[in-house]
Amino acid sequence: MTKATNITWHDATITKQDRRSQNGHGSCVLWFTGLSGSGKSTIANAVSNELFQQGINEYVLDGDNVRHGLNKDLGFSEYDRTENIRRIGEVAKLFVDSGKIVTTAFISPFKSDRDGVRELFEDGEFIEIFIDCPIEECERRDPKQLYAKARSGQIKDFTGIDSPYEAPDRPELTIRSDQLSVEESVEAIFNFLKEKNII
Structure with missing residues (x-):
């Protein structure tokens, strides 16, 4: 529920479908979810690069990058x-309304949060991609040494260690990143x- 009052929604002159028609392709969000170290950002950026090379309008929203700006006021509590x-x-x-394919790389550990985002979109626009990787493999990779810090108590409420990760029930796509290469x-x-x- 919005706190603002005396505001009115203004319909745009140029519609989402107008932009899709001009672009020659659809628009959607590719919502990558999975544990830290599963390969979300790597695969999301590889997809984005290939889309770009093919002349498709795209953009990447990465979890760490967004926390440097838009969400720099948020911590890691459940509310945040x-x-x-x-x-x-x-x-x-x-981004989807602007006619782009946007890839998002966020752990997004809670089903209810991901379902809430899905409800913002029309049918077929929200594509949940579960980057499925065993936590043992994620810990072995540990590119940012986050698991090591969580195990030693330096990081609290770390997903997969002392905070839960709720895997998707019915994602549009599941990628076993411990079995497939980035290219695959x-x-x-x-x-x-x-x-x-x-x-």
Whole structure:
């Protein structure tokens, strides 16, 4: 519920469909979710790069990057994590409305938060991609040494250690990043986008 009063929604002259028609492709959000170290950002950026190379309008929203700006006022409490995802959902919706394919790389550990974002979009616009990777492999990779810090108590409420990760029940796509290469993962995602006539 909005706190603001005396505001009115203004319909845009140029519609989402107008932009899609001009672009020659659909728009959607590719919502990458998974544990830290699962490969979300790597795969999301690889997908974005391939889209760009093919002349498709795209943009990447990365969890760490967004926390440097838009969400720099948020910590990692359950409330802050929920608000982090809510804001990203709203920003992603703006990108989809602008005719772009936006890839988002966020742990987004809670099903209810991801479901809340899904409700912002029309059918077929929210594509949940579960980057499924065993926590043992994520810890072995540990590119930012976050698991090591969480195990030693330096980081509290770390997802997968002392805060839960709720895996998607029915994601549009599951990528086993411990079994597929980045290139194979990108190919699987592109095949999905083509099957859905988004690209």
